[in-house]
Amino acid sequence: MIGHLTRTLLSGITLAAMLGIATVSTQAATLHMAWSQDATGLDPHKQTAFSSLRLLELIYEPLVRVDASLQIIPAIATSWEFSKDGKALTFKLDPKAKFQDGTAVTSADVKASFERILDEKTGAAARANFLSIAGIDTPDAATVVFHLSQPDAPILTAMSDVNAAIVPASEIKAGSIGTKAVGSGPFKLDKWDPNAKEVLSANKDWAGGATGVDGIEISVLPDEAAILAAMRTKQIDFALLNDPLVATLVPKEASLQLNRVPVLSYHVLQLNPSRKPMTELKVRQAISCAIDRQEVLDTASLGEGKVTGPLTIPALATEPSQLFCYKRDVDKAKKLMAEAGYADGFSATVIGATGEPPTAAAEAQVIQSQLAEIGVKLDIKMMELNVYVDAWLKGDFDMAIALNGGRADPYTMYNRYWTKAGNLQKVANYIDDTLDSQMQQGRAETDPAKRKVIFAEFEKHLAEMSPWIWLYTSYSYTAQQKNIAGFVPTPTGTLFSLSKVTIQQ
Amino acid sequence: MNYLMRRLATFPLVLLGVSILVFVAIRMVPGDSITAMLGTEAGLLTPAQRDSLAAYFGIDQPWFIQYWRWIGGILHGNLGISVTYGRPVLDVIIERFPLTLELAVLSMIIALAVGMPAGIFAATHNEKLSDLGVRIVAMIGQSTPSFVLGLLIIYTLSAGFGVLPAMGEFAPLWQDPLRNLSQMILPAITLGFAFAASVTRISRSSMLDVLSDDYVRTARSKGASARSVIWRHALPNALIPVVTLSGIEFGYLLGGAVIVEQIYALPGLGRMVLDAIQQRDYALVQGSVLFIAFNFMIVNLLVDLAYVALDPRIRLGES
Numbered sequence: 001m002i003g004h005l006t007r008t009l010l011s012g013i014t015l016a017a018m019l020g021i022a023t024v025s026t027q028a029a030t031l032h033m034a035w036s037q038d039a040t041g042l043d044p045h046k047q048t049a050f051s052s053l054r055l056l057e058l059i060y061e062p063l064v065r066v067d068a069s070l071q072i073i074p075a076i077a078t079s080w081e082f083s084k085d086g087k088a089l090t091f092k093l094d095p096k097a098k099f100q101d102g103t104a105v106t107s108a109d110v111k112a113s114f115e116r117i118l119d120e121k122t123g124a125a126a127r128a129n130f131l132s133i134a135g136i137d138t139p140d141a142a143t144v145v146f147h148l149s150q151p152d153a154p155i156l157t158a159m160s161d162v163n164a165a166i167v168p169a170s171e172i173k174a175g176s177i178g179t180k181a182v183g184s185g186p187f188k189l190d191k192w193d194p195n196a197k198e199v200l201s202a203n204k205d206w207a208g209g210a211t212g213v214d215g216i217e218i219s220v221l222p223d224e225a226a227i228l229a230a231m232r233t234k235q236i237d238f239a240l241l242n243d244p245l246v247a248t249l250v251p252k253e254a255s256l257q258l259n260r261v262p263v264l265s266y267h268v269l270q271l272n273p274s275r276k277p278m279t280e281l282k283v284r285q286a287i288s289c290a291i292d293r294q295e296v297l298d299t300a301s302l303g304e305g306k307v308t309g310p311l312t313i314p315a316l317a318t319e320p321s322q323l324f325c326y327k328r329d330v331d332k333a334k335k336l337m338a339e340a341g342y343a344d345g346f347s348a349t350v351i352g353a354t355g356e357p358p359t360a361a362a363e364a365q366v367i368q369s370q371l372a373e374i375g376v377k378l379d380i381k382m383m384e385l386n387v388y389v390d391a392w393l394k395g396d397f398d399m400a401i402a403l404n405g406g407r408a409d410p411y412t413m414y415n416r417y418w419t420k421a422g423n424l425q426k427v428a429n430y431i432d433d434t435l436d437s438q439m440q441q442g443r444a445e446t447d448p449a450k451r452k453v454i455f456a457e458f459e460k461h462l463a464e465m466s467p468w469i470w471l472y473t474s475y476s477y478t479a480q481q482k483n484i485a486g487f488v489p490t491p492t493g494t495l496f497s498l499s500k501v502t503i504q505q
Numbered sequence: 506m507n508y509l510m511r512r513l514a515t516f517p518l519v520l521l522g523v524s525i526l527v528f529v530a531i532r533m534v535p536g537d538s539i540t541a542m543l544g545t546e547a548g549l550l551t552p553a554q555r556d557s558l559a560a561y562f563g564i565d566q567p568w569f570i571q572y573w574r575w576i577g578g579i580l581h582g583n584l585g586i587s588v589t590y591g592r593p594v595l596d597v598i599i600e601r602f603p604l605t606l607e608l609a610v611l612s613m614i615i616a617l618a619v620g621m622p623a624g625i626f627a628a629t630h631n632e633k634l635s636d637l638g639v640r641i642v643a644m645i646g647q648s649t650p651s652f653v654l655g656l657l658i659i660y661t662l663s664a665g666f667g668v669l670p671a672m673g674e675f676a677p678l679w680q681d682p683l684r685n686l687s688q689m690i691l692p693a694i695t696l697g698f699a700f701a702a703s704v705t706r707i708s709r710s711s712m713l714d715v716l717s718d719d720y721v722r723t724a725r726s727k728g729a730s731a732r733s734v735i736w737r738h739a740l741p742n743a744l745i746p747v748v749t750l751s752g753i754e755f756g757y758l759l760g761g762a763v764i765v766e767q768i769y770a771l772p773g774l775g776r777m778v779l780d781a782i783q784q785r786d787y788a789l790v791q792g793s794v795l796f797i798a799f800n801f802m803i804v805n806l807l808v809d810l811a812y813v814a815l816d817p818r819i820r821l822g823e824s
Contacts, residue, residue: 195777232664235669389547416548423549
């Protein structure tokens with residue numbers, strides 16, 4: 001036994017010597033991080049990819065943030081207040097807030113940033129969330145007043161997004177947003193080699209105080225199994241993981257810790273109610289009744305997640321068992337199909353994006369077998385992500401497996417789909433007066449208790465109309481060495497708390 | 506010399522064909538730079554926002570104008586600007602190419618150093634147990650996908666021995682040769698394994714063919730030693746198929762070994778092209794495919810020239 005151990009040890013050392021490395025020791029001051037998908041750009045107003053947002057929120061700051069319980073907390077603004085009629089929103093800025101070039105963050109920068117977002121020439125997707133802004137006043141350098149064309153409670157949550165980051169007015173004028181990253185956040189971007197590496201250093205002037213590490217080096221390791229391997233050998237301190245199959249292996253390593261938290265994004269089977277026979281309410285309801293959401297979750301995602309209704313925000317979500325047909329009922333499904341005139345079933349195609357999410361193909365297969373029981377023959381068509389997005393945006397599908405992003409406010413999350421003026425109505429292809437009016441009420445209401453009632457009704461109605469079949473929310477995964485302290489995972493998936501993370505010796 | 510000039514003269518024509526193909530092919534794929542950047546959020550854009558982004562990405566003009574501009578740029582030595590990197594395409598390619606070239610050379614060295622002796626050994630021990638052993642290993646090598654072998658190596662090293670070459674921080678050869686080799690050796694073995702298997706099989710079969718030729722029998726009957734028969738008489742002729750195979754394989758490798766580069770996180774040409782396709786970085790895709798095609802043509806030409814060196818009876822360009 002001892003001989004065997006010695007041999008193993010010796011061969012390990014020999015191998016290490018051959019490879020020119022010993023096990024790499026963690027440097028005290030720099031956090032070595034890895035992810036499989038890199039940021040796609042540096043313009044905080046234009047980038048919407050998950051990795052881009054995670055990088056940019058370490059460099060830029062919005063007026064406010066949301067914490068782990070999705071409550072609004074200060075960022076550049078120290079306080080805020082809606083006027084009594086809900087048509088003016090006033091922010092007081094932190095006098096200590098400074099951009100990384102040393103200049104103070106003033107109300108003029110806030111005004112210039114929002115004007116840039118609202119300018120159609122910028123091409124900011126987040127503009128859709130700020131259309132109620134009728135004017136911006138800057139009575140002094142530390143005060144900003146947003147005048148709104150109508151009461152708009154969710155606008156505050158929309159302002160917590162890094163897509164509403166405050167950038168220097170001087171950089172906007174110079175046209176350098178996107179090529180040069182000058183924010184007021186905890187870290188400065190020293191180097192970005194796309195799809196390979198980012199080097200961040202601590203911003204000593206950050207108004208939020210000292211950061212826990214001197215810098216962060218992010219490596220792009222496209223294969224998540226390789227990320228796990230690099231963590232085993234202590235090359236990487238902290239990593240973002242997407243694939244539940246890899247994430248579930250992390251706890252098996254003694255030196256590693258897996259952080260997981262339910263997220264706001266949701267896995268969904270989108271039906272296209274503009275195409276026959278999904279035009280029929282009873283057919284859509286039959287599909288909803290025929291699907292065992294827990295089985296989809298268990299099979300496709302190893303049970304890593306939670307069955308959900310349309311609302312994924314914990315404070316507002318209804319217990320799924322109270323929603324329409326959340327307990328599988330094949331008999332009821334068959335009856336509904338017969339009543340709709342489709343007793344013999346029908347054929348349809350379901351589209352999905354390869355690897356996005358990693359569980360897409362497995363979800364489609366489970367749903368295919370479940371729907372076969374009520375005579376629905378599904379043809380699965382997996383596509384490259386961009387090809388899928390193109391078809392999705394055109395509404396060119398019978399059904400689509402999707403992982404759609406969530407927001408901390410249900411109006412911001414769903415107005416694009418479930419209002420008459422929603423930008424993505426052509427994707428959702430379903431709207432009724434009830435949904436539209438519930439969304440408008442929820443938008444104008446500022447009392448949290450009343451909003452909860454409005455959105456509970458909205459959720460119940462949406463599940464019953466079944467334009468989509470909401471399946472489950474999964475977890476966001478980060479893996480870390482056990483000597484890393486202070487990371488707080490949140491439902492938005494933000495990595496902002498890396499600003500206070502420390503490396504224990 | 507005439508032959509060489511004639512071959513070189515065809516290069517521009519082939520490259521023109523490749524340029525049209527790649528330009529049309531990447532645009533025929535649904536989705537564009539805007540959907541690549543924004544994903545489904547692109548649906549929130551107003552028509553004016555979309556027009557503005559299209560102008561930013563240079564996809565607002567009709568395709569023939571885009572093509573004309575691109576070709577015009579190439580004639581002035583400008584392959585365009587990559588929207589992902591914000592830098593000239595040629596600069597990005599030149600930065601990534603040395604790694605790809607090094608990986609190709611290393612894996613070829615491994616393949617030839619292992620494959621040729623193994624093939625010759627198997628041929629000279631035809632139908633014996635050792636021949637069977639070599640053939641079985643070669644078959645396994647050819648049928649093992651590189652991602653399986655790569656992941657297996659990474660897993661075994663990290664889980665079994667707790668070691669792994671530094672990943673994600675690549676050291677170029679001229680900056681730190683030792684560290685560079687420590688990072689390149691495993692990918693080169695991963696790639697070289699399958700390549701070596703092909704070389705083994707082709708050297709074996711070609712050696713067997715040559716060994717049954719009349720001139721080899723004559724050499725033997727004239728009393729030449731077994732060693733001399735193999736190395737002096739048979740090998741040069743048996744090498745021709747090996748050169749062909751290696752040339753084609755090397756040409757492919759110069760286009761980047763996508764899977765191996767992905768697994769070992771090497772910033773090579775293959776990964777760059779894959780990312781560029783996914784991000785619909787048109788200028789980068791077009792520029793790199795043209796560059797890869799050019800390399801392939803050069804390697805092909807060198808292979809043809811190598812034939813002449815190996816067999817003086819071959820006269821290139823004569824009917």
